[in-house]
Amino acid sequence: MTQQQLAERVGIKFQQIQKYETGMNRVSASRLWDIAESLAVPVAYFFEGMSEMADSEMDAVASDVEARAPVDILADKEALELVRSYYAIPENQRRRLFELARVLSDVA
Secondary structure, eight states, rough: HHHHHHHHHHTHHHHHHHHHHHHOOOHHHHHHHHHHHTTOGGGGGGGGGGGOHHHHHHHHHHHHHHHHTTTTTGGGGHHHHHHHHHHHSSHHHHHHHHHHHHHHHHHO
């Protein structure tokens, strides 16, 4: 199946499929469901091999996540205010701001 055919089945533009494929954009759970349905595979298909990850690898991933963010980030007043402000921004501008933040976080 081509990217164009998949995009038509899912109801999005093929450029979005390209962004998903390259990892430029994240795939939401509902979109992953739509893609799996279009490809006639279970959602679990996209996670094959994950259970084979060694315990030490899982521990490393968990500690990396813990080191980068507090346990309950929304308990922090500043973080909560930032999230509320973020969602008050119009969607197209919010997307641009998100991309900027992602680039800046990769640099840091």
